[in-house]
Structures are given as C-alpha cells and as structure tokens.
Amino acid sequence: MEAFHGFLKLLDSMLGGAWWFPYVLLGTGLFFTIYLKFPQVRYFKHAWKVVTGKYDKADDPGDTSHFRALTTALSGTVGTGNIxxxxxxxxxxGPAALFWMWATAxxxxxxxFVEVTLSHKYRDKTPDGTMAGGPMYYMDKRLNMKWLAVAFAIATVISSFGTGNLPQSNGIATSIxxxxGLDPLMVGSILGILLALVILGGITRIAAVTSKIVPLMALIYLVGAFAVIFANIENIGPAFSSVVSDVFTGSAATGxxxxATIAYAFNRGVNRGLFSNEAGQGSAPIAHAAAKTKxxxxxGMVSILEPFIDxxxxxTITGLVILSSGVWQEKHLNTFDRSDMYILSGQYAxxxxTDKEALFKYINNLDDHGVTDFNGEIQVxxxxxVNADFTIINARSFADNVTFSIGDAEDAYTGKLKVxxxxxxxxxxxxxxxxxxxxxxxxxxxFTKGFFGESGKYIVSIGLLLFAFSTAIAWSYYGDRAMTYLLGPRSVMPYRVVYVAGFVWAAVSDTTLVWTLSAVAIVVMTLPNLFGIFLLRKEMKESVDQYWQKFKQENK
Structure with missing residues (x-):
C-alpha cells in the first residue's frame, strides 16, 4: 500500500499538485466570469426564484424538480470536503488556504453555471425512460468528440470512487x-447495506432521500458550529485577519x-476548494440533467447556488470553527498513519x-533543506x-512522546525496527x-471547544454521517449514468455492486491514502470538462441571451 500511495502522490504532483492546475481551474472560471459579465452576481436572485418553482410548468420534461435536482447535486458536494x-x-x-477556497467557489x-447549462442542453432520454446527461453528452453530440466523451465517462466512474465513495466512507468510519469507539468495518458494512437499498431505487428514490437529508444535516451542523464560534467570538476577528493576511505572506510557524508557503497554501486551497464544490469537475451536471425544464x-442558474452554499x-463556518478554537496548531495524542509519518536522519529539536527552518523547507518541498531520510535500525x-540518531515527523509536525507497540496499543514492543x-x-x-x-x-x-463541550464531537459525527452518506448516494448516480453511456443500462447493476463493496473497504483503509486518491481522481475528470466548455463558449453566451429574450417575452 505504501508503494501504491507513493505512485498516487507522484500522479498528484503531476496533476492536481502541479503548479499549473490551479491556474487552469481558476483561469477558466475567471474567463467565463468576465465573458458572461459576472453571472454569479447578476443572476443570483433569479436563481433562488427558479429553485423555488416559481417558473415551473407541469409539462416540462424531466425526472425531478429544480429543488430536488439541487439537493441531489448538493448532497454530492456537501460531504467530507466540508468537514x-x-x-x-x-x-x-494554514489559514490562507481558506481564502483560496473562497476564490475557487x-x-x-x-x-x-456553464457546465450545467451545456450538459442539460444535450441530455438524452434512455431506453428505460429516464434522463441521462452530463459533459459526455455535449462532448459527443455537439463537439463530435466521442473519444473525449469516453475519456470523461471513464474518469467519472473512477472519480465516483475517488470523490464520492472512498473518502466519504473513510471519513464516516474515522469519526465514528x-x-x-465503534469498529470501522462494522460501520462500513451497515452503511453499505443502507447505501445499496437507496441506490437500487434510481434517481427518483435518490432525489427523495437527499431532499430530506440535506436540509436536516445542514441544520444540525450549523447549530454545533455556531456553538463553537460564539464561545470563541474574541478569536473570530484574528481568524479572518489571518486568512487574508497570510495570502500575501504565507503562514508562519505557530504552535x-x-x-506553509504562499504557493503551497494557494495550491492546496484551490485543490480542496474543488473537492468541496466540484465546480468544473463535471459531476453536478449529471444530477441537474434530471430536472424538469425545457x-x-x-x-444552470440553479447550479450557481451550489458553490455558494457549499x-x-x-x-467558511467550518474554517472559522477550526481557526477560532486554535486546535489546528496544537498537538494531540493519536495513532500515526504510515503515509503521514517520516523518519529523518539526525536529531532535530x-x-x-535552524532545525525548524530546515523542516519548514522539507515539508513545503523547497530546495536546500538538507534533510535526509533515515536508513538503519531503531532500538526499542x-x-x-533508546537511540537518538533520528527524528520522527508525523502530520507535518515534530512527533513527541512516541511509543511503539505491536498487536495492541497496550502491548509495548521491544526489539529492533528496520527503517x-x-x-x-x-x-x-x-x-x-x-x-x-x-x-x-x-x-x-x-467542535468540543464550544458551549457543548465534549458533546460537540457527536454533532460532527452525526453531521459527517449525513453529509458523507448523502454524497455517496449522489455519486453512485453519477457513476451509473457514466456506465450507462459507456456500456449501456445492463452495466449499471455490476457497477453498483462494486460501488457498495468499495464503500465497505474504504472504512478500514488509510486516511491519507484515500485523500490522495481523491485528489488524483478529481483532476482526471476536471481537465476534459474544462476543455469542452471552453470550446463551446460562444454557444453558451448565445444560449444565455436567447433565454433572457424568451423570459422577457413570457413575463411581460
């Protein structure tokens, strides 16, 4: 697994972790923002009216309402990325990463707005009577790029595991x-059964379930979050200040x-922002394709609300909870994941x-840090x-009071450990x-640093359970629509079986491994979609102009 994780980290460094990816993602959004004259501002109010059903018509084609399409898409984005x-x-x-999440949103x-509009425009009705849409359909039907559509659909299937399945299950199991103190395998197995029961019902059952889960989970989570924010209200101002100021300076070592460097915060903030709201990834258009409208x-305007809410x-609320509570810079007793832990040659204090400066350069991938990996034996x-010729770094920090055990945390190990x-x-x-x-x-x-004290962690666990489970539900739909496009309706059931099995497996897998896989999966889905919508920029602008002309005529 360590070798596989190393391979994933290499891919991530070449794709999502590469210097150019944030510029491609933000550059596309900036281009369309200017090209369409800030639609996220101008159409924001109208989007709320559309989602409430004000302009709905009984004979509109589709499988579900604007609101249910929005909640299904939101359930796909509001998940472990938010927690x-x-x-x-x-x-x-550091704090600056939150700023870049805002910019990405x-x-x-x-x-x-662009990807949903174009995907909805070229949606198809499948042999079973349901709607199927997504970027693969505009790539195929409008751009005549079958190869790009197939590549995107394959990436969607992969990403359904890397974004919607594995990290969601892992996040639930870790938190629970x-x-x-419940066994992760038991948690994953029970939720796997529930997941199977929901997704077998298709988009109608999925939309019905998510339309109830999304408002409930948001309410529970916000109550717990504000209990922390108000309990640490004196830290909110400094928290906001650090988010903005660190953008220009990087985040200094504290606690x-x-x-973290400016470049590192920028890259990670954009990457996590995309994981959170999935704008540009091409996933949400698959859910919105089911909406009843001509x-x-x-x-597309309804979808503008997603990154805003998400x-x-x-x-932002999660970020303020973490920053105002101060726990992000504090060390806590924990079990080290192998992918988080590095054993370095020499003793650093x-x-x-000088030692902190060397480690700062090391963990931020800067040159001339002079730090080398340890090779040898540790006598325990x-x-x-008992030997002191090495230093353990875990979770990008000096590890203190380290113990080694075997089989059980109480069973202290004695002997030599090869590194x-x-x-x-x-x-x-x-x-x-x-x-x-x-x-x-x-x-x-x-969440334990607020008015609810230790009980606050239960709110996170419940919220995470609802957030992540609803995300897994939505992404199963994205994956089965992609499989329908690739291999036809008969391929959906085998896909769902593997999807549920993956959900159970991820409950007991390495946390950092899962997050790295998700980072890679996001990018291989995003790049073809950004390329496609850019090619259709003129058609998008014409579609918006035609919509407003027709709207004004019908609402005189």
Whole structure:
C-alpha cells in the first residue's frame, strides 16, 4: 500500500499538485466570469426564484424538480470536503488556504453555471425512460468528440470512487470510531447495506432521500458550529485577519504547525476548494440533467447556488470553527498513519530555529533543506526508542512522546525496527504519539471547544454521517449514468455492486491514502470538462441571451 500511495502522490504532483492546475481551474472560471459579465452576481436572485418553482410548468420534461435536482447535486458536494477537507486544507496550508477556497467557489459559481447549462442542453432520454446527461453528452453530440466523451465517462466512474465513495466512507468510519469507539468495518458494512437499498431505487428514490437529508444535516451542523464560534467570538476577528493576511505572506510557524508557503497554501486551497464544490469537475451536471425544464439555462442558474452554499457558507463556518478554537496548531495524542509519518536522519529539536527552518523547507518541498531520510535500525525497549540518531515527523509536525507497540496499543514492543528510506519496514508495529491531526478528526476536536463541550464531537459525527452518506448516494448516480453511456443500462447493476463493496473497504483503509486518491481522481475528470466548455463558449453566451429574450417575452 505504501508503494501504491507513493505512485498516487507522484500522479498528484503531476496533476492536481502541479503548479499549473490551479491556474487552469481558476483561469477558466475567471474567463467565463468576465465573458458572461459576472453571472454569479447578476443572476443570483433569479436563481433562488427558479429553485423555488416559481417558473415551473407541469409539462416540462424531466425526472425531478429544480429543488430536488439541487439537493441531489448538493448532497454530492456537501460531504467530507466540508468537514474533513477544510481541516485538511488548513492543516496543509494554514489559514490562507481558506481564502483560496473562497476564490475557487466564487469563480466556480460561473463555471458550474456553464457546465450545467451545456450538459442539460444535450441530455438524452434512455431506453428505460429516464434522463441521462452530463459533459459526455455535449462532448459527443455537439463537439463530435466521442473519444473525449469516453475519456470523461471513464474518469467519472473512477472519480465516483475517488470523490464520492472512498473518502466519504473513510471519513464516516474515522469519526465514528473516534467518537463512539465503534469498529470501522462494522460501520462500513451497515452503511453499505443502507447505501445499496437507496441506490437500487434510481434517481427518483435518490432525489427523495437527499431532499430530506440535506436540509436536516445542514441544520444540525450549523447549530454545533455556531456553538463553537460564539464561545470563541474574541478569536473570530484574528481568524479572518489571518486568512487574508497570510495570502500575501504565507503562514508562519505557530504552535506545532511548521508553517506553509504562499504557493503551497494557494495550491492546496484551490485543490480542496474543488473537492468541496466540484465546480468544473463535471459531476453536478449529471444530477441537474434530471430536472424538469425545457430551459437548460434556468437549470444552470440553479447550479450557481451550489458553490455558494457549499463553500462560501458551510466551508467558511467550518474554517472559522477550526481557526477560532486554535486546535489546528496544537498537538494531540493519536495513532500515526504510515503515509503521514517520516523518519529523518539526525536529531532535530523543535526549540531550535535552524532545525525548524530546515523542516519548514522539507515539508513545503523547497530546495536546500538538507534533510535526509533515515536508513538503519531503531532500538526499542518497552515501547520507547533508546537511540537518538533520528527524528520522527508525523502530520507535518515534530512527533513527541512516541511509543511503539505491536498487536495492541497496550502491548509495548521491544526489539529492533528496520527503517528504509524513512519508512518502517515492519507493518504490524503501531506507532502512537503527540502530533498535529487533520481531516475529520481535527474538526471533531474543534467542535468540543464550544458551549457543548465534549458533546460537540457527536454533532460532527452525526453531521459527517449525513453529509458523507448523502454524497455517496449522489455519486453512485453519477457513476451509473457514466456506465450507462459507456456500456449501456445492463452495466449499471455490476457497477453498483462494486460501488457498495468499495464503500465497505474504504472504512478500514488509510486516511491519507484515500485523500490522495481523491485528489488524483478529481483532476482526471476536471481537465476534459474544462476543455469542452471552453470550446463551446460562444454557444453558451448565445444560449444565455436567447433565454433572457424568451423570459422577457413570457413575463411581460
């Protein structure tokens, strides 16, 4: 698994982690924002009227209402990205990462408007009478690029696991285990059965379930979040200030946090912003294609609301909870994931500014850090290392009070541990200690710093359960529409079986491995879609103009 994770990290560095990807993503959104004259601002009010059904007509073709299409799409975006993803972005890039999530969302409102409109315009009715849409249909029917449509559909299937399935299951299991002590495999198995029961009903049952889950989960989560924000109200001003100021300076080392460069915060904030709202990824258009309307532009306007609700509202609230509580820069006792842990040659001290500078350069991938991986043996007696020629870094921080055990956390290990290129060779060894934490565990801890005290973590667990489960439901639909396009309706049932199996497996897999897989899957789906909508920019503008001409005539 370590070799596989290394391969995924290499892919991520070449794709989503590459310097050019954020510019492509934000550049596309910026281009359409200017080209269409800021539709996310001008059409915002109209979008709310459309989603409430004000302009609905009984004979409009489709499978579900504007509201249910929106909640289905929202259930696909409001997931672990809003809880664990924000925490992961701040963990990696500091407060400035939140700013870049905002920027991604604002420009993404336009990108989503474009991709949903074009996909809805070229949707198809399948042999079973249901609607099927998404970027693969405009790529095929309008651009005559069958190869691009097939590539996108394949990427959608992959991303249904990397975005909607594996990280959602892993986030639920991690949070439930930390809060209630329940076995991750049991949690994954039970939810896998429930997932199967829902997705077998197709878009009608999926839309019915998500239209009830989305408002409920948002209410529960917001109550818990504001309990923390108001309890730490004196820290809100400094939190907002750090988000903006760190954009221009990078985040300095503070507490256990070793700091982050401007470039790193930018890259990770954009990447996590995309994971959160999926603008440009081409996923939401698949859900919106089921909406009952003859006007593709009107459904595109509904989609403008998604990044606003998902990122600008929910992710901001999560970010403020984490920053105002201060837990993001504190070390806490935890079990180290192998993919988070690095064993370095030599002894580094957190109290030594020169050592901290070297580690800052190392974790931010800067040159001339002089840090090398440890190769050799660690002598352990009663769970404690007795040689001092190495330093353990876990979760981008100095690890303190490290213990080694085998089989069980209480069963202290004694013996020699071989280390190759900074990694332990013996897989059965459990390493625990104090370090920074990230993802859903960090958010759950932040929720305990409010009026609800320790009970706050239960709100995160319940919210995460609802958020992530609804995301898994929505993405199963995206995947089965892609399979329908690729291999026909008969391929849907085998896909659903594998999808449920993957959901169960991810509950017990490595957290960081899952997040890295999701980062790669997002990009391989996004790039073909951005290329396609850019080619249809003139048609998009014409469609918007025609919509308003017709709207004004019908509403004189």
């Amino acid at each position: 664990g993803g924000v925490a992961f972005a701040i963990f990696l890039g 604002f420009l993404g409102m336009t990108t989503k 285990e930390a809060t209630f 256990g946090f070793l700091g 006007e593709p532009v009107s459904e 990122t600008i509202i929910i992710c 957190e109290s030594n500014p 007696v009663d769970g404690k290392a 190759v290129n900074g990694n332990l060779v013996k897989d059965s060894i459990i390493v625990r200690g104090e370090s920074l934490i990230h993802s859903a565990s960090l958010t759950a801890l932040a």
